[in-house]
Amino acid sequence: MIKMIVAYDKNHGIGWNNQLPWSKMHNDLLRFKKLTIGHNIVMGRKTFDSLDKHILPDRVNFVLSRTLTKHNDSSLIITSDINWILNRAKVEDFWIIGGSKIYSLFEDYATKLYITEINAQLTADTYYFPKLNYWKETNRIKFPADTKNPFDYRFITYHKATVV
Ligand SMILES: NC(=O)c1ccc[n+]([C@@H]2O[C@H](COP(=O)([O-])OP(=O)(O)OC[C@H]3O[C@@H](n4cnc5c(N)ncnc54)[C@H](OP(=O)(O)O)[C@@H]3O)[C@@H](O)[C@H]2O)c1
Structure with missing residues (x-):
């Protein structure tokens, strides 16, 4: 099964200068960790660069690239x-x-989509607009800003019965 996880702001901004557009959103990171730990994760080479080429622990990190030298180890x-x-x-x-x-690349093959929607308009240079008309919303929880999460945010889950 293919599942996707993304956090974006009100304009669907996901990245700025090869980092995230926000400096901290603690509960988003926590959710990301909780959902992905122990599983296979797939990222693009630029996202891998944004992590300073550090693998995310306790997960098998698949990096898509046509320029990096092929490399296989267990993680x-x-x-x-x-x-x-x-x-x-x-x-x-x-x-x-x-x-x-x-x-x-993967959205058409995915059947679950986990979005963190951050209620702010931030400076961004990379955007993602899922084709939400193909997805059915299954859960939505809203949270207010607090000391560890500087913006109001929502966790939204979508499901797609079959691949497009
Ligand atoms: N908010 C979020 O949830 C979130 C999550 C992840 C990342 N981000 C942000 O998103 C930004 C990076 O995203 P991006 O879209 O610029 O780059 P990306 O998707 O992370 O990586 C793009 C790279 O992936 C490789 N690639 C793409 N298509 C491929 C294919 N068909 N076959 C093989 N390799 C392929 C290429 O690497 P080569 O050039 O090496 O061939 C390409 O340059 C950063 O700002 C990051 O912080 C945000």
Whole structure:
């Protein structure tokens, strides 16, 4: 199964200068960690760069790239072969964690979408607009800003019965 997880602001901004547009949103990170830990995650090379090429622990990190040298160990797999991941996803779960290019590549194959919507308009240079008319909203929880989360935010979950 393919699941996607993304956080965006009111304009669907997901990135700025190869970082996130916000400096902290503690509960978003917590949710990200809770959902993805112990699973396969798939990211684009630029997102990998944004982590200073550090793998996210306790997860198998798949990095899509046509420029990085192929590298396989138990927790970092660099590949340019999307079909290889799609085939593996028939028997195991993959979490697509961004960025924008990678969300667009996988969205049609995904059946679950976890969004954190941040109630702010921030400076961004990378955006993601899921094709929400294909998705059915299954859950929505709203939270106010607090000391660890400088903006109001919502966790929204979507489901798609079949791939598009
Ligand atoms: N808010 C969020 O939830 C969230 C999540 C993740 C990332 N981000 C942000 O998003 C931004 C990065 O996103 P982005 O869209 O610019 O880049 P990206 O999707 O992370 O990475 C793009 C790279 O992926 C590789 N790639 C793309 N299509 C491919 C294909 N068909 N086959 C093989 N490799 C392929 C290419 O790497 P090569 O050039 O090496 O070939 C391409 O340059 C950053 O600002 C990051 O902080 C935000």
